[in-house]
Amino acid sequence: MGFEADVRARLEVDAKEIIARYPRSRSALLPLLHLMQAEEGFVSPAGIELCAELLDLATAEVAAVATFYTMYKRRPNGEYSVGVCTNTLCAVLGGDQIFATLKEHLGIGHDETTEDGKVTLEHLECNAACDYAPVMMVNWEFFDDQTPQSATQLVDDLRAGREVHPTRGPRLCTFKQVSRVLAGFPDGLANEGPAAGPATLLGLVIARQQEQTDSDDPAPPGARRTSSADAGSGTGYGRDGGPSESDAPATTAQADPANETPVRDSEKGTDA
Ligand code: FES
Known part of the structure; x- marks a missing residue:
């Protein structure tokens, strides 16, 4: 069954705005799928049909995309997608234990939703936030350095409607609200x-401190340089205090003569 007429009319207005951003209408498929999730909390058969119709695609083409990406849900999702990173680093630092604890505490498994419709639990792949492992995400906002206890408290707070703040990023929004942002309608909370x-x-702080130290007190010949700014300036690890192979930018041929570009016969000069 399709959308009610008023819902469809509203979706069409937003969809046209999205489609107009792209030179080819089919490029708008990903944000349109988010728009459907913003309406229903998942991508329903009605959502797939509407996307296909608006983009002049076959429903099979739309379904193929919706089933490929894990951010698109094919059945009603909870108000909060609670993801636990169980990729290698987070897993060994406690992610596996956190997931097992939540699974038992909530009584649901991966990609399942609590009966109150509040929480959908899922395994997450690496979020590129390994320096805060083990990491969780709720509706794609970061919760760093988690423990089984903090994770349990987090889902209890979400289910009780208590205010929850991510470690980084803006205040927590619902799955539908976040889906609308992903569809391309900013909520003004980005900053x-x-x-x-x-x-x-930390790496940036150390680099800046070192740069300051280097400029206050230039390193003597032969001393190690840690700032790239003076690479090749004549003070380094190399012979005679010059740059070593690893200090200075070098062409491949300089670093490894075996890679030198052969000179063609026609380009060779004559000694005669
Ligand atoms: S392994 Fe979890 S954020 Fe990278």
């Missing part, structure tokens, strides 16, 4: 909340 955390910025 809210902390961005990169201290662990991510």
Whole structure:
């Protein structure tokens, strides 16, 4: 069964705005699928039909995309998608234990939803936030350095409707609200909340401190340089205090003469 007439009319207005952003209408499929999720909390058969109709695609083409990406849900999703990273680093640092604890606590498995419709539990692949492992995400907002206890408290708070704040990023929104943002309708919260955390910025802080030290007190010949700014300036690990092979940018041929480009006969000069 398709959408009610008023819902369909509203979706069509938004869909036209999305489609107009692309030179080819079919490029709008991904945001349109998010738009369907923003309406229903998942991509229903009605959503697939509407996408196909608006983009002049076969329903099989739309379904193929909707079933490929895990961000698209094919059955009603909870208000909060609670993901536990169980990729290698998070898993060994406690992610597996957190997932097992939540599974037992909530009485649901991967991609299943609590009876109150609040929480859908899922395994997540690496979120590129390994410096905060083990990491969880709720509706794609980060919850860093989790434990089985903090994770249990988190889902209890979500189910009780208590206010929950991610470690980084803006305040928590519902799955439908986030889906609308992913469809391309910003909610104005992008700059809210902390961005990169201290662990991510540590390398930058150290590099800046070192750069300052180097400029205050230039290294003597032969001393190790840690700033790339002065690479090749004549103070390094190499012979005579010059740059070593690993200090300075070098062409492949310089680093490994075996890779030198052969000179064609026609390009060779004559010594005669
Ligand atoms: S392994 Fe979990 S964020 Fe990378």
